[in-house]
Amino acid sequence: MIEISFTLNGEPVVLSVGPSERLLDTLRTRLGLTGTKEGCGEGECGACTVIFDGLPANSCLIPAFQSQGRVVETIESVSPDQLEALHASGATQCGACSPGVVMTALWVRRNPEILATHSLRRLMAGNLCRCTGYGGILDGIEAWLEEPGGGGGDVDASSSENREAAS
Ligand code: FES
Numbered sequence: 001m002i003e004i005s006f007t008l009n010g011e012p013v014v015l016s017v018g019p020s021e022r023l024l025d026t027l028r029t030r031l032g033l034t035g036t037k038e039g040c041g042e043g044e045c046g047a048c049t050v051i052f053d054g055l056p057a058n059s060c061l062i063p064a065f066q067s068q069g070r071v072v073e074t075i076e077s078v079s080p081d082q083l084e085a086l087h088a089s090g091a092t093q094c095g096a097c098s099p100g101v102v103m104t105a106l107w108v109r110r111n112p113e114i115l116a117t118h119s120l121r122r123l124m125a126g127n128l129c130r131c132t133g134y135g136g137i138l139d140g141i142e143a144w145l146e147e148p149g150g151g152g153g154d155v156d157a158s159s160s161e162n163r164e165a166a167s
């Protein structure tokens with residue numbers, strides 16, 4: 001076992017992990033944070049997305065020991081009150097993809113300047129959804145980005161491209 005310490009949702013965590021233990025399992029089974037979902041387990045679907053040192057990352061691909069000294073954020077750090085726009089747009093059906101979608105969208109919300117060079121559709125390409133057809137997800141994220149702190153001006157510039165790609 002390897003003892004690691006890292007910051008999880010703003011709180012310090014110290015625990016011992018196995019050499020092949022995935023961060024996804026550490027979160028779900030060791031720490032009880034079951035909001036992060038497992039879909040493919042192979043880095044393809046994005047259901048397990050967390051924010052890892054400021055960037056969205058697939059926690060199914062991260063060995064837990066690599067969290068040593070890092071800052072990890074999960075869906076549990078996001079208040080449901082912040083997600084009204086996503087609920088209202090029909091972004092969630094079965095909900096399996098939703099935690100990962102929210103974490104990637106949160107990263108975009110914190111870094112709106114990236115929308116000057118990348119469409120929202122492209123930025124969300126790592127988060128697959130089998131239910132919604134993506135239109136509701138993109139509309140909901142755009143609305144969330146328009147809310148205070150979301151850098152909405154840049155969103156408008158990419159909206160037509162996003163809608164075209166989603167159709
Ligand atoms: S479960 Fe991690 S990318 Fe699919």
Ligand code: FES
Nearest residue numbers: 093094129130131
């Ligand atoms: S809402 Fe079911 S996979 Fe996205």
